[in-house]
Amino acid sequence: MFSPQRVERISQEGLVFAALPGQPLPWEAGHELSRWKLRPNQTWRHVVYLGIYRLDELFEVLSQLFGPGPESYDERPAGESAVAAFAVDEHGHVLRESLVLSSCALATGELLRNKRVRTDWPSGLGAATDDLDESLQKLLPAVTVESEDGEPRLVSGVVDHRLLSEYQKEAVQAAGVDAALSFTGIRIRSQIVVRRDEDKPDANECRHGCNRVPASAGDHDFLNSFIMQDLGRVAEKIAKGVVGVALNDYLRPEADLATAGRVDVRDRIDAVLAATAPQAVPAGRWPGHPEHTLALNQQLAVSTALGMTAGILGVNGPPGTGKTTMLRDLVAALVVERARRLAALTDPAQAFTGRQLRWKTGQRTRVVDVWRPDLTGFEMVLASTNNGAVQNVTDEIPAADAIDDSWRERAEVVDYFPDIATALLAGQPDAAQPQVVKRGWALVAARLGNKANRSRFVNTFWYHSPAANRKQSNEGHTWSGLLAVLKGYEQTGPEVPWSTAVSRFRATEARVEAIRAERTRVYQDVERSAHPELALADLRHALKVAADAVESARLRHGAALDAERERAAEAGRIASALQAEAERDARRRAAAADQTLATAERQVEHLSAGRKANAERALWSCEAELSRWLTAHATHQRSQPGPWEWLRTLGEARRHWSYHDGQLLAGVRQAQVALDMARAERAAALVEIDVVQRAVDTARGQADEIRRMLAAGIPEPQVDHAPLTAARRRVALAEQEFSTAVQNHRAAEDAIRAAEADLSALQARLRQAAGTLGRHFPDPEWHADRQRRESAALWTDGEWNEARSELFLAALALHKAFLRHNATRLRRNLQAAMDLVGGDASANPAPEAALAAWQSLFFVVPVVSTTFASYDRVFGHLGKEALGWLLVDEAGQATPQNAVGALWRTKRAVVVGDPLQLEPITTLPLRTEQAIRTEQGVDEQWLTSRTSVQRFADRLTPLGTWLAGDGDSDPTWVGVPLTVHRRxxxxxxxxxxxxxxxxxxxxxxxxxxxxxxxxxxxxxxxxxxxxxxxxxxxxxxxxxxxxxxxxxxxxxxxxxxxxxxxxxxxxxxxxxxxxxxxxxxxxxxxxxxxxxxxxxxxxxxxxxxxxxxxxxxxxxxxxxxxxxxxxxxxxxxxxxxxxxxxxxxxxxxxxxxxxxxxxxxxxxxxxxxxxxxxxxxxxxxxxxxxx
CATH class of the missing domain: 3.40.50.300 (P-loop containing nucleotide triphosphate hydrolases)
Incomplete structure (x- = not known):
């Protein structure tokens, strides 16, 4: 809101006039402009500024409103602005939708009334502008006039002095600042523009460097911040979650920063060494003198940037430390990387997906071929807050003196459109007088930005032809713009097959990578030799440890043997005691066995003489008794009465006989039982005698065995002595440890011999590398001497630098060959891009189509520049993270909000600047800003007067250093510091x-x-x-x-x-x-x-x-x-x-x-x-x- 555009001073040369009473206005007869002779397709357009006021007076008003701050002295902005502005045509008719009301004046009026600013300022400004426009239309009703084609059209009446005075009064009152500011009148800026002819062929459009008349003059804001509308659009996207990594990081609050991961590159030399290793050095290099290498931190910045997939890198660039030099190497690296991807294509047509997008421009349809994603992301936009900064860098890159003389011949062979580059370096290509301009060596960068720059770019880069400027043609300047070049390519075809072009590039690349491999081996040797004494010391210490281990193992083995012997003696004594006891026990057992034998023998004798004899006698007696009973029974059987006796005695004899027979049978049975019992007794006696006899035999055997054992002697017993067993285990373990220790000692000796041999070979290789690389080799002096260390990047000696620069030129040659092979596609895409650049595209082409067109332009011209103020007007058609790279120069002078739109459209940003050079100057006094911040609930860290784009980027960058405070302030963290001053x-x-x-x-x-x-x-x-x-x-x-x-x-x-x-x-x-x-x-x-x-x-x-x-x-x-x-x-x-x-x-x-x-x-x-x-x-x- 409080960043108004300045109104140019009154200048006849600049066509800026004061509207003075009694003097004709620029569109009126009698004014000096009426005597100008314009070309048929040219006309006048005038911007009228109402209510001119001084910005320092506005600053004072705002300062007094909230109390002046001590720091406000002389930070008041210079210049003038206006309360409102509108455009009129050559006849004095107001152009439709051209009215602009100053947001700064309107917000100042609101602050004066309410001491606050409304939160819906975009819509509030729009409503106030509409109200003012309505009031002005009432002052000057519309009239019908006949247009050039004879058709009637409705226009405003002609503006005169009276109406201008009324307009100014209405505008000042609408803003609410009529009582607060002093107004110095009305000012008019006149401009020659070209009428747009929709039916004119592309090749004849606007070749003379003038601005076309836009479809609506309201497309341009004459007064307000250039970034205000874009900030509103981006804010809406962020609210919907549509935000990329770079902007998301940029807006991260201080409390969420990962400050613990910061690496101070002045202290952490190891981190710098790793980050600039040969693998991190880009393959491409600017064609500078091979011996003029980047400084160490310049290389660190380039390598770190190229390692980002997304995000922001802050680079601290004190004066004279080579910011442009660093950026040029970044440009070369990215061009080479894209060329590598081109070289991977077997057919150049594979660079496109096959999809075609279209949009209408007037009566014409633009056709855009969509690029493969892997060939995009290399787009580089250089941006800053002022035209001078971006122009200086953008002009330096393609200028012939930007490359070393040793590369001029090779660059001429590549012939990457140096004539177009030279013409773009000129101030005004169609100036009446010849101009001394820089020669260009290649079309690698171009200025865009404001409308004049963009128109000049389109006319020079695209439409120029020798016939358009006979004077130049007569002087030999017969070059053509790229439109004619591509048409020529379409007719003649490629010079060489694509495979041949790729092979040439690959051959150059192979040399670069072969040298990289050599440097990588040296780097690996350097890593291994980082602390050679420590490595050998470690090995010697390991040898001593191994020797000590051998000695310790030997001592432990001896001690274990001694302990084993002691335990064995103990076991012997125990065995002897056990032997003596065993002998005594044997004798006791022998005596007991003899006694047992004698007892058993007596038992046998007793049993034989007693029980056995008695049993035999009883047996004999029973046998005799049984025999008698049997004999008696047999005799009785023979005396059994016959039948007649039975009859005679009527059975008495039979009964008497049977009775006596029964008695005899009972006697037989009794005798038999007694006999059986006698036999059993005799058997039992024999069994008992047998048992006792066996006992006698056993006792006799035991006694004999004991006597034999005693006669032979009792052996010592095998004693299971646990201490001896443990001692023997310890001996075995000690023997194993001793053997292992001896082996380890031998291995340690072998390791030292091998390490000494390896170190000797390593040192020889490093001495050779040091001799080859010189100051680019990290020897001990490099580590100790900061000036030596930071003055030159490592590894990038003249040989590798030359190969890398050669590869950059080869990459440009491959890009040019690609143009020849895809001339038709590129011509169509670039024609669409020219519509976008020149402002001739339809109001809202599809973002994807616009992006493909822009990617085609960036393919040809790797870097374009713009101020932040013009960024939206150049790239407004593009969406989130559409472009690959944003390179911000003089970022310390830019307020943080300036970069928001650019960061939203970018994947990676390299932000170069210095917080210790000039800081942003804002229109708003600090205390006023504080009051608005408090009212809106914004944290103090976002105060724009206290910070810059550079400070925002530095705080996000993990690689950097601390700049000491000045006593009243804390140390400041800055991103990768460029430290070598060469001015x-x-x-x-x-x-x-x-x-x-x-x-x-x-x-x-x-x-x-x-x-x-x-x-x-x-x-x-x-x-x-x-x-x-x-x-x-x-x-x-x-x-x-x-x-x-x-x-x-x-x-x-x-x-x-x-x-x-x-x-x-x-x-x-x-x-x-x-x-x-x-x-x-x-x-x-x-x-x-x-x-x-x-x-x-x-x-x-x-x-x-x-x-x-x-x-x-x-x-x-x-x-x-x-x-x-x-x-x-x-x-x-x-x-x-x-x-x-x-x-x-x-x-x-x-x-x-x-x-x-x-x-x-x-x-x-x-x-x-x-x-x-x-x-x-x-x-x-x-x-x-x-x-």
Missing amino acids: CDQPMFDIVNRVAYGGLMIDGTGTGAGERFQLAYPTLPPSKWIDVAGTGARGHWIPDQGRQLDRILATLAELDFDMCEVMVIGPFRDVARELDRRARRYPGLVAGTVHTAQGKQADVVVLVLGGAPDRVGARRWASSRPNLLNVAVSRAKRRLYVIGDRQAWSPLRYFQILAAELPHQEPVQRQPPAPGRRGTGPGANSRPAAW
């Missing part, structure tokens, strides 16, 4: 290094340039402080200091010094205005505030301090931070002359260092010569300077 001679280098960087930078400038300068201008005094207090100050301008400056400038003029190499700057705008007058007197002289000097450099810098004697606060502001003095001093390459009141300035912070480092003197009073005077010949350089 300023002494004492400027030491001043800057002490004032801002705490010794971080390394002096890599060398003495050659300074010595050549001294030889060329021997009379110029060394850098110094010329002490001029002066009187009669006019604001911050001290006339006496101006007179001293005039003496210096006059002396330089006498010496024929190139005024383009002289810069005069001051901290205050009062001083800058006076310096600007000198610039008009000395063509080429760069003059202005210190803020205007960033990004520039000169051999001689004169810092005019000024400073009203009674305004101490102004000097305190200038010395409150190191940034201003850092920028001022670091602009000076060979000489720095400070003009100022030394007594007033030298006690101030940072200026104390300046005063200590610079010798000082009183000014020499001498009238300067006339400004136009020039010295000639050697004498001019021999006279002493007059100051």
Whole structure:
């Protein structure tokens, strides 16, 4: 809201006029523009600015609203803006939808009324603009006129002075600032534009560098922040979760940052060594001198960036540390990587998916072939907040002096459209007078950005043909734009088969990779030899440990044997005791056995004489008794009565006989039983005798055995003695340990012999590598000497650098061959891209189609540049993470919100800048910003006046270092620091290094340039402080200091010094205005505030301090931070002359260092010569300077 565009100053050369009463307006008869002769397809368009006001006055109003802050002094923005603006055509008719109401003026009015800003500011601004537009239409009703084709059309009435006055009154009242600001009138900016002819063939469109008339003038916002609408769109996307990695990281709160993972590259040399290993070095390199390698941290930044898949890398780039050099190598690396992927195609047509997308542009249909995803993501957009920064870098990349002379012939062979590159480096291709411009070597970068740049790019890059400029054709400039080139390719076809083009690239690539393999082997050797003494010491320690282990094992084995012997003796004693006891027991048992035998024998005798004999007698008796009974019974049987006796006795005889027979049978039975019992007794007696006899035999056997054993002697018993068993186990274990220890000792001896041999071979290889690589080899001195270490990247010696640069040129050649093989597709795609670049595409082409068109342009031109202000107008058709790379330059000057839209559309961002150079200047006073922040519930970390794009990126970058605070502030973490300074001679280098960087930078400038300068201008005094207090100050301008400056400038003029190499700057705008007058007197002289000097450099810098004697606060502001003095001093390459009141300035912070480092003197009073005077010949350089 509070970032209004500035309105240009009144300038007849710039076609900016004041609308003064009584004087004709630019579209009225009698105005000087009416005498201009325009081409048939050209016309005028005028932008009318209503309510011109000064931005510093607005700052003061806002400051007073919430109380002035002490830091607000002289940070007030310069320039003017307006409350409202609209466009009119050549006849004075208001162009439809062209009204713009200043969001800054509207928000200021709301703050004045309510001390708050509404949260729905986009819709609020739109509603207020619509209301104002309605009011203005009532003042100037529409009328019907006849158009050029004879058809009636409705237009506004013609604007005159009266209406302009009414319009301004309405606009000021609508904004609500009519009572707060002073308005200096109405201003009109006139511009020549080209009428768009929809039916005109593409090849004839706008070849003369003018802007086309847009379909709606409302497409351009004349007053408000260029990024405001895009911020609103991106905010809506984020609310829906449509956000990529880079922007998501960018918006991460401080509390969520992974600060524990930060690696300070000044302390962690091992991390830097690993991150810049040969495998991390890109295959492509810029075609610089092979011996002019990147500094270590430049290489670290390039390798780290290329290792990102997404996200943001912050690079801290103090002045003169080679930011552009680093970016050029990044460009070369990405072009080569894309060429590698091209080389993987067997058919160049495989680069496209086969899908075609279309959109309508007027009566024409654009057809776009969609690229394979793996060939995209290489798009590089260079962006910054100011045109100067992006133009400087973008112009340096394709300029012929950007490559070393040794590559010119090879670059001419590649012939990557150098004529188009040269034409794009020119200021105005169709200028009436010839211009001296830089030659281009290849079409690798181009400026886009604002409408004029884009139109010039389209006309030059695409549509140019020799016939369009006969003057150039007559001078031999017969080159054609790429449209004609591609049509020629379509007719002639490829020069060589695709396989041949690929083979040429592969051959060059093979050399690069072969050298990489060699460097990788050296790197691996370096890793192995990082601590050779420690490695051998470890092995020797292992040998000692092994020897100690052998000795310990031997001692343990001896002790185990001793213990075993003791336990064996114990076992012997126990066995002897057991033997004696066994003998005694045997004798006892022998005696017992004899006794048992005697007892058993007596039992046998007793049994034989007793029980056996009795049993036998009883048996005999029973047998006899049984015999008698049997005999008696037999006899009785014979006396059995016959039948007659039975009859005679009537059975009595039979009964008597039977009775007596029964008695006899009973006697037989009894005798038989007794006999059986006698037999059993005799058997039992025999059994008993047998048992006892066996016992006798057993006892006799035992007794005999014992007697034999006693006779033979009792052996010692085998004793199962547990201590002896354990001792024997310990002996076995000790023997095994001893054997193992001996083997380990032998292995340790072998390892030391092998390690010593390996180390000897390794050291030989490293000595050879050190001799080959020189300063690119990490020897012990490299580790110990920071200046040596950081001055040159490792591994990238002249041989590899040459091969890598050759590969970059081969990659360009392969890209060009690809164009020949796909001329028709690329012509169609690039034609669509030209519509997008020139603003001629339909309002909303499909993002995918627009992206494919843009990818085609980036294929041909790898880098394009734009300011953040123009980013949305260039790439507004694209969506989330559509582009591969965002390269931000001078990021320390950009407010964080400037980069949001670009980051949303980008996968990877390399953000280069320095928080210790100039910081962003905002229109909003700090206390006003604080009040709005509090009202909106925003955390203080997001205050735009306290931070920058660079600080946002640095805090996200894990590789970096800490910059020491200045006593009042904490140390600052910065991303990968570029430390080797190659711009300023002494004492400027030491001043800057002490004032801002705490010794971080390394002096890599060398003495050659300074010595050549001294030889060329021997009379110029060394850098110094010329002490001029002066009187009669006019604001911050001290006339006496101006007179001293005039003496210096006059002396330089006498010496024929190139005024383009002289810069005069001051901290205050009062001083800058006076310096600007000198610039008009000395063509080429760069003059202005210190803020205007960033990004520039000169051999001689004169810092005019000024400073009203009674305004101490102004000097305190200038010395409150190191940034201003850092920028001022670091602009000076060979000489720095400070003009100022030394007594007033030298006690101030940072200026104390300046005063200590610079010798000082009183000014020499001498009238300067006339400004136009020039010295000639050697004498001019021999006279002493007059100051």
